[in-house]
Amino acid sequence: MSEFFTRKGDDGYTMILGAGRVPKYDPRLMTTGAIDEANAALGLARALSVAPQTAAIVTQVQRHLYALMSEVAADLETAPRFRQIGAEQVAQVEAWTGQVSGMVELQHEFILPGDTVAGAAMDVARTVVRRAERELAALIHKGEVENVELLRYLNRLSSLCFALEILENAAGGQVRSTLAKGD
Numbered sequence: 001m002s003e004f005f006t007r008k009g010d011d012g013y014t015m016i017l018g019a020g021r022v023p024k025y026d027p028r029l030m031t032t033g034a035i036d037e038a039n040a041a042l043g044l045a046r047a048l049s050v051a052p053q054t055a056a057i058v059t060q061v062q063r064h065l066y067a068l069m070s071e072v073a074a075d076l077e078t079a080p081r082f083r084q085i086g087a088e089q090v091a092q093v094e095a096w097t098g099q100v101s102g103m104v105e106l107q108h109e110f111i112l113p114g115d116t117v118a119g120a121a122m123d124v125a126r127t128v129v130r131r132a133e134r135e136l137a138a139l140i141h142k143g144e145v146e147n148v149e150l151l152r153y154l155n156r157l158s159s160l161c162f163a164l165e166i167l168e169n170a171a172g173g174q175v176r177s178t179l180a181k182g183d
Contacts, residue, residue: 018078031139032073034132039065041125048118051171054164057096064089068150086149093156100163104170116172119165126161129154
């Protein structure tokens with residue numbers, strides 16, 4: 001491609017893997033868009049991170065999200081060809097969360113985002129992952145996506161993002177702000 005645009009989406013439709021062209025507001029595209037946003041938010045959080053563990057973990061997660069997005073972007077018949085996320089990747093996110101949780105103080109109250117720039121970026125990523133999770137849940141409940149491991153992955157990922165937020169705040173030398181401290 002010699003240009004950064006194709007003009008093929010000017011009519012408000014775009015290609016979906018195996019299904020031809022669909023409206024850009026199709027729920028499957030809204031979900032892949034939310035996953036894409038989560039990936040971008042994680043990229044920003046990775047770029048801002050100061051804890052050495054964060055960048056390595058987030059880089060792997062971002063690769064997983066591209067695979068996850070490919071499967072979601074495919075129709076039911078085509079999706080198995082793109083399947084790369086399963087129980088093993090869910091277990092990997094759980095392991096990373098356990099690893100990070102062992103490095104920080106467990107939180108028993110809501111924390112206010114913004115103690116550090118990197119921690120705040122990770123919290124933004126967490127909320128975007130949660131939105132992607134909600135949108136994917138709708139597709140799964142409607143029978144438009146079959147692989148429930150994708151939903152489990154996003155669910156565990158939001159917990160990992162929370163743990164990484166706490167790690168980034170600690171690595172940045174900041175004491176966390178909680179709702180209780182301001183009352």
